[in-house]
Amino acid sequence: MEGKMQAQLFYGPKDVRLEETEIPQLGPGEALVKIKSALTCGSDLKTYRRGHPTMIEEGSVFGHEWAGDIVELGDGVEGFDVGDRVTAMNSAPCFRCYYCKLQRYSMCENIVYNNGAYAEYIKIPKNILAINTLKIPAHVDYKHAALTEPLACVVHGVDKSNINEGDMVVINGAGPIGLLWVALTKLRGARVIATDLSDERLAYARELGADYTINAKETSDQVGAVKALTEGGRGVDVAVEATGFPKVWELTTLMGRKGATINLFGGCPSGTSITIDTGLIHYSELTIKGVYHHTPHYVHKAFQLISGGLIDTSKFITSDMPLERLVEALELMGQQKGIKYNII
Numbered sequence: 041m042e043g044k045m046q047a048q049l050f051y052g053p054k055d056v057r058l059e060e061t062e063i064p065q066l067g068p069g070e071a072l073v074k075i076k077s078a079l080t081c082g083s084d085l086k087t088y089r090r091g092h093p094t095m096i097e098e099g100s101v102f103g104h105e106w107a108g109d110i111v112e113l114g115d116g117v118e119g120f121d122v123g124d125r126v127t128a129m130n131s132a133p134c135f136r137c138y139y140c141k142l143q144r145y146s147m148c149e150n151i152v153y154n155n156g157a158y159a160e161y162i163k164i165p166k167n168i169l170a171i172n173t174l175k176i177p178a179h180v181d182y183k184h185a186a187l188t189e190p191l192a193c194v195v196h197g198v199d200k201s202n203i204n205e206g207d208m209v210v211i212n213g214a215g216p217i218g219l220l221w222v223a224l225t226k227l228r229g230a231r232v233i234a235t236d237l238s239d240e241r242l243a244y245a246r247e248l249g250a251d252y253t254i255n256a257k258e259t260s261d262q263v264g265a266v267k268a269l270t271e272g273g274r275g276v277d278v279a280v281e282a283t284g285f286p287k288v289w290e291l292t293t294l295m296g297r298k299g300a301t302i303n304l305f306g307g308c309p310s311g312t313s314i315t316i317d318t319g320l321i322h323y324s325e326l327t328i329k330g331v332y333h334h335t336p337h338y339v340h341k342a343f344q345l346i347s348g349g350l351i352d353t354s355k356f357i358t359s360d361m362p363l364e365r366l367v368e369a370l371e372l373m374g375q376q377k378g379i380k381y382n383i384i
């Protein structure tokens with residue numbers, strides 16, 4: 041499709057401008073989508089505040105959680121038609137590299153991220169259209185389908201965390217990702233302790249089923265406060281970090297019982313490091329792990345959770361905002377007001 045579209049372009053930290061730009065042109069196997077919903081995300085907020093390693097170019101489109109209608113198809117596309125309601129992930133594995141052969145698809149060496157949800161149109165590249173694009177059933181709203189991408193990351197994280205029925209799980213951070221963790225951990229039949237600095241966010245956590253909440257501002261001993269909620273004060277079965285601050289990564293490693301699984305999920309600024317008590321890891325036989333991104337399997341699982349109504353997606357979307365007000369929505373997120381905003 042020839043012509044211009046409105047898009048929010050990232051020029052540098054705190055410099056995002058609504059401009060006219062070219063509608064993306066399609067090659068073989070690609071699709072053009074008119075965006076109906078784009079959700080704000082913590083990683084977009086990070087990009088807005090401090091830039092992003094994959095967005096060095098001036099005037100880049102950004103935003104990666106979206107849903108919309110296919111309006112044009114490149115040559116040779118099979119399985120999709122103009123008019124289909126779809127959501128697509130921001131990447132897809134190549135299935136050829138070393139890590140793909142190990143089935144570690146989130147580590148794919150040929151991942152190319154597709155951004156550009158804060159615009160009128162987005163192009164779906166060939167491999168993402170073939171592997172990680174989903175048709176939205178009629179009963180699911182665009183904005184709820186757009187939650188598939190972040191949910192897929194969290195389904196991946198939960199699946200790798202050894203959470204069993206009846207377990208006590210602490211989730212540090214009640215931002216959008218931490219709250220998705222709360223909802224999915226409750227689905228696993230575990231008890232949840234949510235911690236955050238914001239009473240508003242902790243109230244969301246309780247709405248989503250958190251059994252206990254701790255405002256970290258109100259205690260000088262966050263680790264002790266978490267352990268005090270576990271039997272015998274021994275610590276939680278699973279401890280999850282969902283803030284992306286090295287200090288909280290360190291605290292999270294201290295909250296588990298012997299043999300606990302510690303999932304350090306929130307991405308920290310690059311170049312940061314943490315200190316861990318070696319004796320604690322050795323004598324307590326902790327499993328400490330990182331989990332990154334999603335795979336086609338977890339994308340499929342996340343989409344099933346949404347389309348099957350197993351997760352109350354409406355709770356994660358605070359309000360609608362027009363494309364012109366994207367910066368305001370990101371600023372609100374930065375002030376920890378609301379969860380996600382639906383940019384239309």
Ligand SMILES: [Zn+2]
Binds near residue numbers: 081083084105189
């Ligand atoms: Zn995201």
Ligand SMILES: [Zn+2]
Binds near residue numbers: 133138149
């Ligand atoms: Zn690969």
